[in-house]
Amino acid sequence: MAAKLPYQATTATGDRLDFEFPLHGETGDPVRVSQMLSAVLGTLDREVKLDPSTSNGDLLQAMAMALAVRCAMLSGDEEMAEAMTRQLLDQAFAAGRAVERQSPTAGHA
Secondary structure, three states, X not given: OOOEEEEEEEOOOOOEEEEEEEOOOOOOOHHHHHHHHHXXXXXXHHHHHHOXXXXXXXXXXXXXXXXXXXXXXXXXXXXXXXXXXXXXXXXXXXXXXXXXXXXXXXXXX
């Protein structure tokens, strides 16, 4: 069974998302993976706060381009890097579809 990375994210509206991301068999440091994910998401949050009119499509497009740039920067077999990236994306999307979402309780005291 593949190792999992539990990860929690909070939306701008306060919803909490609990993920269980499968880790690749050759993951070097799960803690570092979690730290980099938090850094990327934090940067995106700051950028969107600078310009709240940023569309989800523009954000996703920039992330897709960043993946392509990082793959091109790797030395070695480009096709293997692209195939691994697609595999990792498929697994991450599957984890996203299984996410547990908890919304904050609204009401008056």
